[in-house]
Amino acid sequence: MRETHVGPKVILKRLREFMARAMDSQERLDLIVREIARNMDAEVCSFYVLRSDNMLELYATEGLNPGAVHLSELRLGQGLVGTIAATARPLNLTDARKHPAFAYLPETGEEIYSSFLGVPILRAGRTLGVLVVQNRNKRGYSDEEVEALETVAMVLAEMVAAGDLPRLTRPNVDVDMRRPFTLVGQSLNEGIGLGHIVLHEPRLVVTNLFNENSNAEIEKLTKAINSLRLSIDDMLSRSDVASEGEHREILETYRMFANDRGWIRRLEEAIKNGLTAEAAVEKVQSDTRARMVHLTDPYLRERLSDFDDLANRLLYQLMGRTRETINADLPTDSIIVARSMGAAELLDYPRERIRGLVLEDGASTSHVAIVARAMSIPVVGQVKGVVSLSENGDPVIIDGDDGKVYLRPVPDVESAFVEKARFRARKQKLYRDLRDVPANTKDGRHITLLINAGLLVDLPQLDESGAEGIGLFRTELQFMIASTFPRAHEQEKLYRNVYKEIGDKPVTFRTLDIGGDKVLPYFRSKGKEENPALGWRAIRLTLDKPALMRTQLRALLKASGGRELRVMLPMVTEVGEIYHTRKLIDREVAYLTRFGHAMPTRLKLGAMVEVPALLFQLDELMRVVDFVSVGSNDLFQFMMAIDRGNSEIAHRFDQLSAPFLRALRKIIEAGERNNTPVTLCGEMAGKPLLALALLGLGFTRISMTPSAIGPIKAMLLRLDIGDLQKALLAELEKTTTATLRSWLTIYAEANNIAL
Structure with missing residues (x-):
């Protein structure tokens, strides 16, 4: 055997020369494999590329039958080459034919070769192909040779990624970098998004590969x-x-x-x-x-x-590079793809350019999902592997209704979703046309439709949707997107801006609802909780931290001088918590009055019914508050002992279950007995079939995401609420089934009610 002159530097120097020359891509590949074989003293060097149909195609070879190029192929996992591609690990064998994975391809003429070294061609952890050298004699390749081949494979990976390869002749097949994928995740916000991928942590393209020194x-x-x-x-x-x-x-x-x-x-x-x-x-x-x-x-x-x-x-x-320089030229149809991200990071992107968000992690209760819903951005979470499969600029479709992501979609899929998006746009136009139509049922009952909000970016949607006010303003979102506790003047400024934006429409501010799943990284809790949803959170936390509560109450009181202030307390468990809060409010009112600050014209204090214990204190509760709001998400979760973020069990229970609807009816009856207004501000309010049930139970005030106002109004305009209430309450009293979903669906169809 000749003396080897293996060395990555030598090979890379020659590769640099080949890549700088103007030549046909197949000619370049042929020169590269010839140079690798010569430099490594190998009789064979072969370059395989992974195609979108999971087949490895021989793209270039020195030493094997040249007629096998673009004809010889192996399945992913088949033979030694397929095994390397499937495992993304090199194989270094002195006698390849004895390996259990060896597969004989007669068209290549490789049966005479014994020693085998193959390495995967990798980019961002993805296997794009395999590079192989072989010799007749039985020999083990040194660590230096393995390192040399891996270094060359990296350069070839950039060639594959750049598309600098001979064009494939097979119809509907491409290299794996451009392979279509359908990925299934979890819907975190409804909607359809068509656009191009923007990686939140962009994979920087390294163009300068070879060093001089x-x-x-x-x-x-x-x-x-x-x-x-x-x-x-x-x-x-x-x-x-x-x-x-x-x-x-x-x-x-x-x-x-x-x-x-x-x-x-x-x-x-x-x-x-x-x-x-x-x-x-x-x-x-x-x-x-x-x-x-x-x-x-x-x-x-x-x-x-x-x-x-x-x-x-x-x-x-x-x-x-900096994030600012990378995000400077975002496409106008950006679909953000990330492993995970914070709420503040999403707000760094220009809203008008964002068409959707895809997360490898993320749950419906995560901060970024909450903010995205507030911004009406379709979101799909729990999409495993999407980051490594994606490249900046790849076409993508996200279906927030079904929780699917179509990466590099085929034309038929793209056409179908273009039509689906057009259909949704037509429906949205119909809903916009209803904006100024009063929300009155066929029998003349008025239903107050409100929106949920939490950021200034939400507020323009108040007028756009035609809602009558804000039924729930989540004050904790300001805390969740900040890096430290917002100071009193920062909170006051936000609340003043809210009033300025909404004009004379009402707004209900919910006091700070942190803890549980809403963790602030700069806030130290009392230690790890085994069940945070039932732990130190919301009103329990703020009453234990009176300075925190008083700072927020003072900011709210100062911001609402000369207006009505509506304050709502989350996670109330017993009436004593309301008495305690009233004392704090009275103390702040006295303090601010003493220093000449203008006070609200009227202060209304309400409570959220989320904890089942309140169902046994309803009359006492109604007498000590000015209004109540039902938090249907948590109330349902606690009543049914369901972790709503657990996909394994969430589908087994239904918010239209008879026991839950009976509990909601009891709240309405207590409100009527005590002349106390009752609003529902959970996710139920924004889904037409579930909202139909709420109206049948007697709710006349419901608060929802802005995008749901149109569909809910379209539904109730066709509704005879008197007939519905009579029929639903009768069915609820006698039913023995677990859920009224089928009954409500049949009722809507029989009465031509749009859902």
């Missing part, structure tokens, strides 16, 4: 790592980062990775082999993700995400 690149890497370590240490030392908590654990993990000598050594080795610092980071990141992507342990998978985030931060440092 390894020492200079290592010095550049060292400076970037030191800067990264300093930024992490700075975040950990900040006063608003608590000494305990999940967010601190993440930063500690970042610090551990940033100081890991094994990681840094692999980066330096890649640079010494001829890559630039940024190309080295991308190579090591992709290798690590490929090794760990099949892990099932959720803790280890979370650590993989932490590692990805850290590597991306290092790439930003090396390439001198």
